[in-house]
Amino acid sequence: MYRFLLKPKWLAFHLLCIVVVAGMIWAAFWQLRRLHEHDAFKSEVNRRTEQPIVAFTDVIGTGTPSDIEWRTVRAIGTYVPDKNFEVVNLGQNGQSGHDAVNGLLLADGSVLVVNRGFVAGDTPLPAAPTGQVTVVGRVRRTQTASTGQQADDGSQHLSQIRRVDLGALTSQFVPSTTTKVQPVFLDALESTPAEPAVIVPVAFPDLNGGPPHLSYTIQWFIFSICVVVGWVFAVRKSIATRNGTAKKKRPKVAPIADEFR
Numbered sequence: 540m541y542r543f544l545l546k547p548k549w550l551a552f553h554l555l556c557i558v559v560v561a562g563m564i565w566a567a568f569w570q571l572r573r574l575h576e577h578d579a580f581k582s583e584v585n586r587r588t589e590q591p592i593v594a595f596t597d598v599i600g601t602g603t604p605s606d607i608e609w610r611t612v613r614a615i616g617t618y619v620p621d622k623n624f625e626v627v628n629l630g631q632n633g634q635s636g637h638d639a640v641n642g643l644l645l646a647d648g649s650v651l652v653v654n655r656g657f658v659a660g661d662t663p664l665p666a667a668p669t670g671q672v673t674v675v676g677r678v679r680r681t682q683t684a685s686t687g688q689q690a691d692d693g694s695q696h697l698s699q700i701r702r703v704d705l706g707a708l709t710s711q712f713v714p715s716t717t718t719k720v721q722p723v724f725l726d727a728l729e730s731t732p733a734e735p736a737v738i739v740p741v742a743f744p745d746l747n748g749g750p751p752h753l754s755y756t757i758q759w760f761i762f763s764i765c766v767v768v769g770w771v772f773a774v775r776k777s778i779a780t781r782n783g784t785a786k787k788k789r790p791k792v793a794p795i796a797d798e799f800r
Contacts (some may be wrong), residue, residue: 543777546755554771558765566673567759573754584609588743592675595651597724604680614651614674614725616643618667622711625664625699631742633655639664639738640703642712642720644675650712654679654703656738659705665735672732676725677743681705 543549587609587782595614598607619642626638635661653674658664663720681704692698693707700707709720726741727734 541778543781545772548668552773553770556766561767562794563743563759563766565764567756570748570756571692573750574756574773577752584746588677593695594647595678598678599721604645604678604790605722607678608680609621610678611675611728612678612725614643614645614653614670614676616651616674618653618669619641619644619650619712623664623667624697624708624711626654626702627699628701629657631659631739634659636662637664637670638703638741639667640700640708641667642708643672644724645721647745649721650667651721652705653725654719654724654741655730656727656740658738662737665738668730668732668734670732672730674725674727675729676727678723679703679726680723 544553560716572634588611590609592613597610598610598612601607622642624640626640629635629637636657638657639655641653641655643650653676655667661700682704683706684702684704688698691697691702691704691707693704693710703724705720705722705724712718712720730742731745
């Protein structure tokens with residue numbers, strides 16, 4: 540009765556179903572791993588942001604940029620004059636605008652790039668505070684262009700930039716080989732002296748956003764079950780057809796006109 544399942548076309552059908560189901564199960568577990576990774580990342584970011592504010596010099600040598608990202612630190616220095624950058628084509632809280640980025644010259648002679656904040660609309664970016672400045676901000680890693688995005692050319696003079704790409708900005712602050720640009724930048728939260736009211740801190744990223752990995756996981760499992768159920772129905776139908784027990788469709792009969800109406 541089941542010998543037909545070993546025919547070449549049925550073997551190919553079995554193999555196709557197995558490959559499709561295996562691929563869907565792999566995709567489901569991949570989405571599940573992404574969910575766990577996102578939850579772990581969210582917990583780690585929250586843990587770091589809740590730690591006490593420390594001096595930037597106390598954390599910069601304690602690990603790689605990814606090890607200290609999201610820590611809240613305090614940096615003291617003076618903004619490098621005539622080095623003003625505008626991050627264009629941004630949005631925050633439903634408004635379009637741009638960010639003001641400058642370099643803070645620290646006591647050791649190195650430059651710490653600071654994203655001073657977001658300015659809505661076409662309002663001109665305010666000039667950076669002069670004199671000694673104390674900045675409290677979140678440590679961030681360099682931003683780089685994703686696949687298909689255009690990167691800033693650091694070999695040219697930059698004023699408008701697409702993102703805080705430290706690789707592109709380093710050459711803007713390095714007049715000699717003795718100048719060092721720190722491998723991380725700050726999203727400023729507070730400044731002393733204070734920034735003008737028109738400039739607001741860069742919004743904290745929405746950690747609850749992103750793809751719904753759990754929903755995708757469930758969907759992939761459901762799809763794989765549907766394939767298995769479809770395989771079962773196909774086999775049962777073929778068996779019923781060979782045994783002559785398949786339900787035959789009733790022929791459509793034209794209604795007979797009532798001649799005694």
